[in-house]
Amino acid sequence: xxxxxxSRQRSSARQGLLLCGLLLLTAVPLQAAEVSAxxxxxxxxxxxxxxxxxxxxxxxSVFHDWDAARTQASRMLKAWTTEPPGLAWTRIQLAMHVKxxxxxxxxxxxxALMHVGMRDAALAAQSCGEDxxxxxxxxxxxxxxxxxxxxxxxxxxxxxxxxxxxHGHVRDKPDEVSARALSLxxxxxxxLVAYGDSDGAxxxxxxxxxxxxxxxxxxxxxxxxxxxxYFYFPPSEPFAPLWRPWMKVxxxxxxxxxxxxxxxxxxxxxxxxxxIQRDLTPQQKSIAGFWVDGHGSVTPPGHWNxxxxxxxxxxxxxxxxxxxxxxxxxxxxxxDAFIAAWExxxxxxxxxxxxxAKQLLGVDLKPAILTPPFPGYVSGHAATSGAAARVLxxxxxxxxxxxxxxxxxxxxxxxxxxxxxxxxxxxxLALGRRVAGAxxxxxxxxxxxxxxx
Numbered sequence: 001x002x003x004x005x006x007s008r009q010r011s012s013a014r015q016g017l018l019l020c021g022l023l024l025l026t027a028v029p030l031q032a033a034e035v036s037a038x039x040x041x042x043x044x045x046x047x048x049x050x051x052x053x054x055x056x057x058x059x060x061s062v063f064h065d066w067d068a069a070r071t072q073a074s075r076m077l078k079a080w081t082t083e084p085p086g087l088a089w090t091r092i093q094l095a096m097h098v099k100x101x102x103x104x105x106x107x108x109x110x111x112a113l114m115h116v117g118m119r120d121a122a123l124a125a126q127s128c129g130e131d132x133x134x135x136x137x138x139x140x141x142x143x144x145x146x147x148x149x150x151x152x153x154x155x156x157x158x159x160x161x162x163x164x165x166x167h168g169h170v171r172d173k174p175d176e177v178s179a180r181a182l183s184l185x186x187x188x189x190x191x192l193v194a195y196g197d198s199d200g201a202x203x204x205x206x207x208x209x210x211x212x213x214x215x216x217x218x219x220x221x222x223x224x225x226x227x228x229x230y231f232y233f234p235p236s237e238p239f240a241p242l243w244r245p246w247m248k249v250x251x252x253x254x255x256x257x258x259x260x261x262x263x264x265x266x267x268x269x270x271x272x273x274x275x276i277q278r279d280l281t282p283q284q285k286s287i288a289g290f291w292v293d294g295h296g297s298v299t300p301p302g303h304w305n306x307x308x309x310x311x312x313x314x315x316x317x318x319x320x321x322x323x324x325x326x327x328x329x330x331x332x333x334x335x336d337a338f339i340a341a342w343e344x345x346x347x348x349x350x351x352x353x354x355x356x357a358k359q360l361l362g363v364d365l366k367p368a369i370l371t372p373p374f375p376g377y378v379s380g381h382a383a384t385s386g387a388a389a390r391v392l393x394x395x396x397x398x399x400x401x402x403x404x405x406x407x408x409x410x411x412x413x414x415x416x417x418x419x420x421x422x423x424x425x426x427x428x429l430a431l432g433r434r435v436a437g438a439x440x441x442x443x444x445x446x447x448x449x450x451x452x453x
Contacts, residue, residue, distance in 0.1 A: 045128035048187050049180040057186060058160055058172045059153035066157060066171075073161035076137075084320045085133035086118045086327065087312070089140040090305055092155070094298045096148050104380060105237045105338045107299035109201055112246060112328075112335040114143040117192040119328040121185045123321075131181035134163055136324075138182045142189025146196060159185075203239040221359070222261025224349045224375040232373035241343035246332040247438040251343050254434045256427040258350055258377040262360060269421040273353040274363055277418045284416040285368055291381065291413035292369050300381050300410075301334045304388035307406065311396060325443065326395040330388055333439040337387035337432040341380040344431065350377040353418060367418030378428035379420045382411035386432025387439075394440045407432075 076088045093114055097107050117139040125135035141155035148155075163178040164171040174182060226233045259265040276284065293300045308330060317323050353376070357365035389407035393400030411429050414420035 048124065049128065049130060049184045057156065057182065059156040061152035063152055064157065065154070066161070069154065069157035069161045070165075072158050073165055076158070076162060077165055080133060083312070083316065084323045086115070086122070086136055086140070086324060087309060089114065089118065089137065089144075090309060090327065092140075093144060094302045094305060096144065096151075097298050097302050098296060100148060100150070101296045102299060103236060104293070104299045104301060104384075105240050105342065106201070108301040108331065108335040108338045108384065109196075109199070109243070110143070110147045111301055111305060112331040113147070113192050113196050114140050115327040115331045116246075117143050117189050119324040120192075121188040122324055124188060125181060125184055126321075128184065130184055131166075131177060134159070134166065134178060134181035135185035135188070137162055138185025139189035139192065142186060143192050143196070146193045199244040200239070200242050203242060222351055222356070224351055225355050226373065227352055227354050227371040229370075230373075235374040236372065237342060237374070238346055240339060241346050243339050245336040245339050247336055247435075247442065249336060249340060249435065249438070251340065254340065254431060255344055255347065256378060256431060258348055258427070259423055261350070261356075265423075266356075266421075267360065269423055270353060270356050270360065272422060273415065273418055273420075274357055274361070274365060276416060277365060277368065280368055280416065287409060288368050288413045288417035291410045292417065293381070294370060300384050301331065301338075301388070304330065304334065304385065304392075307388075307403075308392055311392065311399060315396075317395065322395060326392070329395075329439050329443055330391045333387040333391045333432075333436045334384045336439070337383045337435045338380060340431055340435050341378055341383040341428060342374075344378050345375040345380070348377055349375045352376045353421060365418060369417035369419060371419045376420060377424050378431055379411060379414050379424040380428065381414055382407075382420075382425045382428030383432035383435070385410040386429040387436040388432075390433050390436035391439060394443065 079088045118136040121139035122132045122136040125132045137159045141159045144155040169175045352371050354365045357363040385407035389403035392403045411425035
């Protein structure tokens with residue numbers, strides 16, 4: 001084992017021991033960088049594994065389908081023989097994005113909740129000597145059930161089938177090994193649900209135009225308007241800037257500034273969008289389509305999780321705990337990048353190219369892809385891609401240049417699609433990279449050897 005791997009192992013063990021000795025003390029968590037991931041708690045391992053009797057948690061619902069759960073569990077157990085157990089749950093979550101047509105901002109938030117839960121449950125189970133795969137599976141199931149409650153606890157059913165097949169007991173009568181792991185995973189998962197209930201994402205549109213940023217906000221030429229062909233209103237997630245980020249973020253320090261509406265720099269970028277749409281090449285159209293990640297897709301953050309899955313399939317990380325950390329950090333960075341990007345969007349309320357082309361140049365622009373229903377600057381796709389690429393590059397440095405190139409292509413795809421200016425994309429990439437820096441710095445700090453006490 002390399003010195004770096006040994007350092008990460010020690011760091012993960014420290015985090016797991018801390019969380020393992022915990023019992024939920026409060027439903028209001030601290031910042032993610034504090035205390036393993038999110039929560040302050042107390043008590044020995046026995047408290048966590050005995051805090052809930054797993055035998056009472058076997059799900060009962062109107063549309064229960066144990067045959068489907070049994071099949072899914074069999075597939076997952078087979079996958080566990082060749083890859084870390086959390087990856088199968090990542091694929092399940094991406095499938096839910098498609099099935100339930102999740103928005104990009106909500107997808108990023110949900111991915112972070114589940115992957116932080118899986119990481120913390122796995123570290124706690126490892127330090128407590130419990131079944132790691134079952135504990136992190138139960139944590140994942142709790143978060144997924146919270147995010148997709150229309151599924152009626154189908155995720156819990158998969159976990160109970162996993163336990164029965166893995167340890168050879170009756171499904172509704174887990175043995176001692178399964179019961180302890182399931183109880184621990186349940187406890188950690190419910191803590192993440194409590195975090196989700198208090199992160200600000202429950203704030204919704206109240207029907208009053210412009211109210212969310214106060215009466216002093218500028219509203220005039222260059223301000224966002226609903227766009228063709230559907231003219232969706234209200235704009236998507238105007239309260240997302242108020243969601244709680246996983247890392248401490250100084251928005252004033254990282255917030256970029258767009259070029260002035262109608263200025264020479266602005267007009268230059270507008271004319272570039274018009275020119276590209278007029279002369280769009282097959283390759284540019286293909287790139288725009290590959291990264292579109294629109295309604296009913298795995299979403300932009302889901303796309304980057306798929307990139308991570310593909311990269312690990314080609315070359316797995318040596319330490320499975322690194323995989324846990326990779327996905328937790330990847331998704332925390334993307335969730336925070338979305339919050340930061342939406343803070344910028346609803347700070348400036350800039351128009352999309354299709355609107356500016358008509359207002360300033362009298363041009364009827366026909367973008368190659370559908371213009372999303374929210375302000376333009378900065379590109380959320382560019383921001384999340386910049387963040388994702390930097391985190392993946394940290395964990396897989398030999399492929400860092402490739403990830404950065406993919407992020408730059410993802411950003412340019414929005415220009416090729418005709419829905420963003422170059423300055424939207426370039427400033428979005430830079431913003432995402434700065435957000436990722438906080439996550440990477442936390443990861444590096446955790447990897448450093450600690451002095452002996």
